[in-house]
Amino acid sequence: MKISQCYRLAEMVAPELKELFIGRHPEEWHTGYALAYARPCAGPRIAEHFDLADDQIPTILFAREPDAGLLLHELAHLLPVDGPESVAAAEAIEAGTYDDAGGSFDATGDDWLRAAVAWEGTFDLPPWDGHGILWIRRVLHLHHRAKLAGCVVDIEDLRVAGLDYQLAAPQVYAAALGDEPDRMANWTFAKVESVTPPTGYIDAFERDANNYFQRIKQSRG
Template structure:
């Protein structure tokens, strides 16, 4: 597969489904194979992002001009291995997944001063965190870091992509089934009418409105079902602000 062509298509898709948010902003979609092992090549994720990822990786960008912007790392080797029949579709779906995390933030990236020594150490720690499987004890809610706000944005993005003719399944953007929740297609269908009506709205406008009752009901039922079977655990204070 021509990964550079996939990256170009992924970037184009992002700008088409979130034109207002990404206007005048650079965006980088970086395959893991473009990174050194110390900075994320060995990721076990299908994709990840973080608010300072441009600071961590900018020296690996061929087109870096000193202007900050959001970054998505694609675990292209992992996707090719696990989705051989729909590799391209899954890469675009993963791109939308990470874009949803970016749009969920207060800003596209975290404004902060550049301290080379600190940023370098932080970049290495982030790469280490995404290069090992999580060891959960079953007490963390499955929707942690993927709450209803994220899901709403993600399925809106997927709906916009579908309207543009892209073949991306809901579970290729966010597979709720992997976490014992209701099927992704069920969530996506619950958001469809709203997504049709708000296809030109900004995501800030969308998230300022109450979610569709059916979508909310599915999410709350999944939460209730989980809480009846396991205790809640709060995220540890030392967990990194990385979303995968």
């Protein structure tokens, strides 16, 4: 997939990202295991290397040949644009904010954002850190929008949910969302995330989170 094609697809599925830079990660820069990564702003180093006039522009860099699945994966990290404060606060769930007293993730007071896990002791970041309930929903919405735009992507190529994250398969989450991605296909992601997801979707994530933390608890005796 060419970089020019990445720009066109990004514009079709997330038009609110009016400013966006997409490029290839310089070979001389170490990337670790990452195939690609997104940053809410380029920063001075990237801006200087690519001669960008604005180092605050949202950026996606590919460490390998770009593909549509990876692009949708990374776009979801840059959304929503100008979302409600509750959305920003909810990201604390995926970042690992923990309420020891309540025995659950400390969110924004919205029950649907609480992964009801029975956990005692030291809290460790879960394998879905940064790729949890909000992000999965975004990726699946982007996946549907890409299909509507004529770009069919295998759901496995999204690298969302599944064993790598100790979550159910992405098909489980897609089924739980039902027709939501189609009904909201023309919405901004800020508007999408102002609406509570379907109960079945919330239940799927809470079940996976609960199972994961129960396994960790049992493994530590």
